[in-house]
Structures are given as C-alpha cells and as structure tokens.
Amino acid sequence: MTEWKFQRDAIATFRFVRCGFDAATGVAHLVYAFDDGPELVETVTVPGAPFTLDADRAVAVERALRLLHLVTGVSYYKAAVPPRIVIDSYAIDADTAALLETIYVNGLGEFAYRNGLNLHGRIRFPHDAPDDTVAPALGLREHALVAIGGGKDSLVSIESLRALGVEQTVTWIGGSQLIRACAERTGLDTLNVGRALAPQLFDYNREGAWNGHIPVTAVNSAILVLAAVLGGVDQVVFSNERSASYGSLIEGTGEVNHQWSKGWAFESAFGDYVHKHVAADLHYYSLLRPLSELAVARQFARIDRYDAHFSSCNRNFHILGERPVNRWCGVCPKCHFVFLALAPFMPKPRLVGIFGRNLLDDAAQTAGFDALLEFQDHKPFECVGEGRESRAAMAALAARPEWREDVLVERFVAEIQPQLDAAELAVDALLVLDDEQRIPASLWERLRAHLSA
Numbered sequence: 001m002t003e004w005k006f007q008r009d010a011i012a013t014f015r016f017v018r019c020g021f022d023a024a025t026g027v028a029h030l031v032y033a034f035d036d037g038p039e040l041v042e043t044v045t046v047p048g049a050p051f052t053l054d055a056d057r058a059v060a061v062e063r064a065l066r067l068l069h070l071v072t073g074v075s076y077y078k079a080a081v082p083p084r085i086v087i088d089s090y091a092i093d094a095d096t097a098a099l100l101e102t103i104y105v106n107g108l109g110e111f112a113y114r115n116g117l118n119l120h121g122r123i124r125f126p127h128d129a130p131d132d133t134v135a136p137a138l139g140l141r142e143h144a145l146v147a148i149g150g151g152k153d154s155l156v157s158i159e160s161l162r163a164l165g166v167e168q169t170v171t172w173i174g175g176s177q178l179i180r181a182c183a184e185r186t187g188l189d190t191l192n193v194g195r196a197l198a199p200q201l202f203d204y205n206r207e208g209a210w211n212g213h214i215p216v217t218a219v220n221s222a223i224l225v226l227a228a229v230l231g232g233v234d235q236v237v238f239s240n241e242r243s244a245s246y247g248s249l250i251e252g253t254g255e256v257n258h259q260w261s262k263g264w265a266f267e268s269a270f271g272d273y274v275h276k277h278v279a280a281d282l283h284y285y286s287l288l289r290p291l292s293e294l295a296v297a298r299q300f301a302r303i304d305r306y307d308a309h310f311s312s313c314n315r316n317f318h319i320l321g322e323r324p325v326n327r328w329c330g331v332c333p334k335c336h337f338v339f340l341a342l343a344p345f346m347p348k349p350r351l352v353g354i355f356g357r358n359l360l361d362d363a364a365q366t367a368g369f370d371a372l373l374e375f376q377d378h379k380p381f382e383c384v385g386e387g388r389e390s391r392a393a394m395a396a397l398a399a400r401p402e403w404r405e406d407v408l409v410e411r412f413v414a415e416i417q418p419q420l421d422a423a424e425l426a427v428d429a430l431l432v433l434d435d436e437q438r439i440p441a442s443l444w445e446r447l448r449a450h451l452s453a
C-alpha cells in the first residue's frame with residue numbers, strides 16, 4: 001500500500017472521526033483526518049480525575065465534548081480547507097451546524113484574507129439529527145472558572161470577582177510558565193488544563209499546509225465549558241472587552257477581525273448554545289464586555305501586585321520558539337498598545353519600569369504607533385484597542401508635561417492631531433460602561449458599582 005502524503009490541493013474531505021473522554025484519567029481524545037489519511041489526535045487533559053458522573057452530568061459531558069471536538073477541528077480543517085466536511089461518529093442538528101459555520105467562517109476571517117481565500121459558502125457542516133432537546137439544569141454550584149491569559153485583562157476580572165466575593169478558580173490551558181506565575185500570584189485556587197495539538201499539524205505546515213490565525217478563544221472557551229461541567233461549577237468567565245468586537249477596516253475588503261472569537265457575536269452565540277445544549281445553569285460570559293480597552297487599562301493601573309509578573313506580549317505564548325527576554329518584546333502591536341493604553345492612568349516611572357524602556361520615546365516605533373492610530377495604515381491584526389482609543393490616549397499624553405516631549409507624542413501633536421476632530425479625542429467618553437453583555441444579573445449591578453468607583 002502506498003504511504004498517504006499531505007497534498008493540500010488534492011484533499012477532498014475533512015473528517016471529524018470520533019471523540020472520547022476517559023473519566024478515570026481526565027483525558028479527552030479529539031480525532032480528525034483528511035480523506036483516508038492518518039488520524040490526527042489532539043488531547044485535552046482536565047485535572048481532578050477520576051470524575052464520578054451521574055446520568056445527567058454524563059450526558060452534559062458528552063455534549064460538551066462533542067462541542068469541543070467540533071470547535072477544535074478548526075486548527076486542522078484550515079490546513080487544507082477541503083470542499084467537504086464529514087462527521088463520522090455522531091450526528092448534529094441544524095443549530096449546532098449554524099454555530100460552527102459562524103465560528104469557522106468568521107474565526108478564520110483573517111486567515112482567509114491573508115491567504116486570498118473565500119470561505120463564504122464553502123464551509124457546510126452536515127446536519128441530519130433532529131433539533132436537540134433543551135438541556136436540563138445540572139444543579140451546578142455557584143463558582144467561577146476564570147480563564148487567565150497572563151495579561152492585564154484577566155487579572156482585572158480576577159481582582160473584580162475577588163472584590164465582589166465571588167468564589168473562583170483561576171484556570172489556564174497549556175504549559176506557559178508566565179501564566180502559571182500570574183495564576184500563583186493571585187493566591188487563589190488554580191487549575192491547569194493540558195492541551196497537545198496533533199503533532200502531524202507541524203509536519204503539514206512544513207509540507208505546504210494553509211496556515212494562519214485561528215479563533216483560539218473559541219477553542220479555549222469550549223475547553224473551559226468541558227472543565228466546568230466536570231468540576232460541577234456554574235460559570236465560565238472570560239475577560240474580553242468591548243473593543244474586541246471591532247476589527248480592522250481593509251480597503252476593498254471590509255472588516256476583518258483578528259480577535260473575532262473574543263467579540264460579542266461569538267460570546268452571545270456560544271453562550272446561548274451552551275445554555276440550550278449543554279447545561280441550562282452553566283453561564284458563559286465575559287466580565288469585561290461592558291468595558292473599552294482604555295477602561296480595562298484604567299482598572300489594571302489600580303493594582304500593582306502583578307507588575308513584575310504579567311505580560312500581554314503574545315511572543316511569550318508560542319508553542320515552540322523564543323520568548324522575549326524580559327516578557328515584553330517592545331516592538332509588537334500588543335506591546336505598543338498596552339504601553340499607550342496604560343500611560344494615561346499610571347505614573348510614568350512605574351510604566352517604564354514594567355516595560356524596561358519608554359516606547360513612546362523611540363522613533364523606530366513610529367510605524368507601529370501609526371497603525372494603532374489608524375494613520376496611513378489599518379489597525380494591526382492583533383488584540384489591540386480601536387483606533388479612536390489610541391488617538392484619545394495619545395491626545396491625553398500630549399497634554400501632560402511628563403509625556404509631551406517624547407518623540408512620538410511630539411510627532412502626534414505636530415503631524416496627526418491637527419487632522420483630527422478634537423471632540424473625538426476625549427478619554428472620558430470611552431470609559432463609559434456599555435450595556436451589551438451577558439453577565440449574570442445577580443452580579444452586574446455590584447460589578448457596575450465596583451468598576452465605576
């Protein structure tokens with residue numbers, strides 16, 4: 001028999017082969033394949049085994065597992081983007097297919113744009129199961145699994161929940177030592193979920209697979225939903241801010257959102273699905289949805305406990321490869337944005353101490369900051385705030401004696417600010433809390449008061 005070779009453009013079918021969860025070990029196996037090629041097996045390991053599950057909980061675990069299998073397939077599907085999708089071992093209903101089509105088409109939006117692909121109308125999940133019955137409540141205990149990513153956002157959520165007296169477990173996926181250090185620094189209970197991608201994906205990348213960004217927050221969300229059902233807790237909390245719902249505006253293409261699965265469209269569709277199909281008393285929400293990036297930065301500046309531990313620079317989080325020496329590379333869009341967003345709210349020596357240098361006094365960073373300001377460029381494909389937030393932060397610094405002589409602030413004042421409408425540069429207007437959110441009602445009024453203090 002001839003050996004199967006990965007030939008991207010010859011592949012006809014992406015297969016969801018099967019998934020399984022071993023309650024004795026806590027390991028989930030998520031199995032995929034292209035055509036009749038080798039099985040691609042991703043594993044997710046939830047600590048706390050052995051798990052004892054009553055009948056209702058076992059059904060919910062199976063539903064959460066299938067959801068995870070279907071969402072996580074996006075990493076492998078993208079390698080060849082074949083015309084046909086097949087689910088070998090179970091059937092899904094129309095609701096599930098619609099959720100997945102939304103996640104794949106939008107979550108792969110940046111991937112498609114960068115590779116010159118059109119995924120609209122191409123991604124069809126076969127659905128022949130009757131409409132699923134409504135999932136029952138499981139009697140989950142009041143407790144939050146809070147996702148921690150090592151950056152400022154999740155730390156703001158964790159400290160807000162602590163201030164409100166909500167019981168929480170700080171939870172992360174993967175082996176990042178930086179995230180572990182932040183999680184331990186909280187002093188709260190922690191949970192580290194293991195995740196290993198199928199190793200063939202890296203071979204396929206070398207052999208010409210399509211490659212690019214995937215909706216990683218959707219994958220992390222599905223992992224935490226499974227962990228919550230296993231742990232018997234009623235909340236999965238992310239820290240995705242309002243600004244994440246807005247993408248980059250590309251001339252001739254329209255909006256492309258790098259962080260689509262951090263946005264409101266994903267959160268509302270996924271959260272509703274979990275309620276209806278996994279457990280009626282499991283709440284998936286983002287605690288920071290009502291806040292802009294600037295409002296999150298203002299909250300973070302009030303806490304100094306994590307200054308020597310956190311980092312928002314994504315270069316820390318590669319599976320393979322080098323990490324920045326002092327946690328902040330200083331040259332990527334996230335470093336630029338976080339520096340700029342924190343600057344109006346933090347004493348300058350503290351901020352420069354965190355980054356190890358003053359990014360706004362470095363002419364070599366001009367193009368990077370211009371992109372954030374949407375000046376002669378579009379917003380970068382990264383997790384950064386809206387252009388209007390960057391412009392407002394820069395205008396605030398232009399009015400501060402300690403910042404206004406820095407080379408990039410001076411340039412803003414001389415070259416960019418005169419072209420802008422002064423009425424649109426007010427920071428305060430961007431700090432107002434929004435009502436579009438799905439935070440449990442029992443928490444929202446107290447949270448609003450806490451964030452407005």
Ligand SMILES: CC(=O)N[C@H]1[C@@H](OP(=O)(O)OP(=O)(O)OC[C@H]2O[C@@H](n3ccc(=O)[nH]c3=O)[C@H](O)[C@@H]2O)O[C@H](CO)[C@@H](O)[C@@H]1O[C@H](C)C(=O)N[C@@H](C)C(=O)N[C@@H](CCC(=O)O)C(=O)O
Binds near residue numbers: 261
């Ligand atoms: C750390 C990082 O930014 N990685 C992105 C980078 O990947 P790279 O090849 O440089 O390194 P690895 O992350 O080690 O990935 C190796 C390959 O594996 C693929 N892959 C990885 C994780 C996964 O869940 N599925 C996968 O298929 C990956 O595509 C590589 O081929 O560039 C890639 C291509 O653009 C990005 O896909 C990598 O992004 C990671 C998936 C990642 O975790 N990124 C987060 C830091 C991130 O971007 N978060 C977003 C959240 C928004 C969202 O949900 O979309 C953000 O902060 O804006």
Ligand SMILES: Nc1ncnc2c1ncn2[C@@H]1O[C@H](COP(=O)(O)OP(=O)(O)OP(=O)(O)O)[C@@H](O)[C@H]1O
Binds near residue numbers: 150154239262
């Ligand atoms: N490895 C991970 N495990 C669990 N959750 C994660 C992981 N990485 C990111 N997240 C979560 O995904 C969401 C988006 O991540 P993001 O990087 O924007 O947040 P952050 O790290 O908290 O803050 P920052 O924006 O400063 O980087 C957050 O809720 C974060 O907690």
